[in-house]
Amino acid sequence: MRALCDPDQPPLSFVYGDERIAFERVPRRKTSDRVLIKVHPDCRVVVSAPQDANNEEVLAAVKQRGRWIYQQLREFRQQQEHITPRQYISGESHLYLGKQYLLKVNVEPNQQQGVKLLRGKLEVFVRSRDTERVKKLLADWYKERAREVFARRLEVLLEQALWVDKKPPLRLLAMRTQWGSCSPNGRITLNPNLVKAPRDCIDYVILHELCHLAEHNHSEQFYRLLGQVMPGWEPVKERLDGMASRILSTQI
Incomplete structure (x- = not known):
C-alpha cells in the first residue's frame, strides 16, 4: 500500500x-x-x-x-x-499497533456499550447480540485510538522535521489504496486503519508525508530527505506493504 x-x-x-x-x-x-x-x-x-x-x-x-x-x-x-470475512464474534484475532488481540464480545444488558483493551484482549460490551453493533463499536474505538496515536506521533516526529515551521493540520480518512496523503496546502491525511500497524510503520508514513511538505513529488531530493530523518526506512515500508491486504480486509 x-x-x-x-x-x-x-x-x-x-x-x-x-x-x-x-x-x-x-x-x-x-x-x-x-x-x-x-x-x-x-x-x-x-x-x-x-x-x-x-x-x-x-x-x-x-x-x-x-x-x-x-x-x-x-x-x-x-x-x-481466501481472506476470511470478519464475523465479529469472540475468538477472532484483531490487530492493534502491530500486535494480535483476541476479540471477546460481552453481552451485558445493563452495562454501558463500548470497547476496552483489557488483559491482552479487545473486549466489546453490548446489550444484545448484534454483529453490526459490535462492528460499529470496534470501528469507533479504532478511529479514536488512531486520532490519539497519530497526533502523539506527529508531535514527536515534528522535532525531526526541521523544515516544518508549524504543525500541519491532520485529518483521518479511510482509504482503500493509500496509507496517507499530503495536500498542496499542507494538510496531512492518514488512513485510520494504519493504527493496526506497528509504531515504526506509522512513523514511516507520517515522516513520508512531512517530507512532502518540503518536496512535493518523489524526486531524488525527496528520498534523500526521507533517508536523513528515517535511515533504513525501506524495510519498514516493505513490512507495511506486506501487511496491507490483511489490515485493509477489514475497513474502519
Missing part, C-alpha cells in the same frame, strides 16, 4: 489478454537506465523509471514484462479471495 501524494506523472496502462492494467510511474532514486517494476500485495503496480525516459519508452519496457505482471496480480488476487 502507498503512503504517497499523487506523483506528477499521469497514470499509465497497457492491455494484457482481456485486462487493462494500470500502473504508477515514479522516478528512479539512483542513476540508472533500468526500469524497475514492482507489484504490491494490494495489486498496485509501481514502475520506477529514469526521469529522462519518456512514457512511450517506459510503456514498452512494462509491456515486455506483461506476462509476469499479470501472473503476480493473479496470485495476489487469489490470496485476497
Whole structure:
C-alpha cells in the first residue's frame, strides 16, 4: 500500500489478454537506465523509471514484462479471495499497533456499550447480540485510538522535521489504496486503519508525508530527505506493504 501524494506523472496502462492494467510511474532514486517494476500485495503496480525516459519508452519496457505482471496480480488476487470475512464474534484475532488481540464480545444488558483493551484482549460490551453493533463499536474505538496515536506521533516526529515551521493540520480518512496523503496546502491525511500497524510503520508514513511538505513529488531530493530523518526506512515500508491486504480486509 502507498503512503504517497499523487506523483506528477499521469497514470499509465497497457492491455494484457482481456485486462487493462494500470500502473504508477515514479522516478528512479539512483542513476540508472533500468526500469524497475514492482507489484504490491494490494495489486498496485509501481514502475520506477529514469526521469529522462519518456512514457512511450517506459510503456514498452512494462509491456515486455506483461506476462509476469499479470501472473503476480493473479496470485495476489487469489490470496485476497481466501481472506476470511470478519464475523465479529469472540475468538477472532484483531490487530492493534502491530500486535494480535483476541476479540471477546460481552453481552451485558445493563452495562454501558463500548470497547476496552483489557488483559491482552479487545473486549466489546453490548446489550444484545448484534454483529453490526459490535462492528460499529470496534470501528469507533479504532478511529479514536488512531486520532490519539497519530497526533502523539506527529508531535514527536515534528522535532525531526526541521523544515516544518508549524504543525500541519491532520485529518483521518479511510482509504482503500493509500496509507496517507499530503495536500498542496499542507494538510496531512492518514488512513485510520494504519493504527493496526506497528509504531515504526506509522512513523514511516507520517515522516513520508512531512517530507512532502518540503518536496512535493518523489524526486531524488525527496528520498534523500526521507533517508536523513528515517535511515533504513525501506524495510519498514516493505513490512507495511506486506501487511496491507490483511489490515485493509477489514475497513474502519
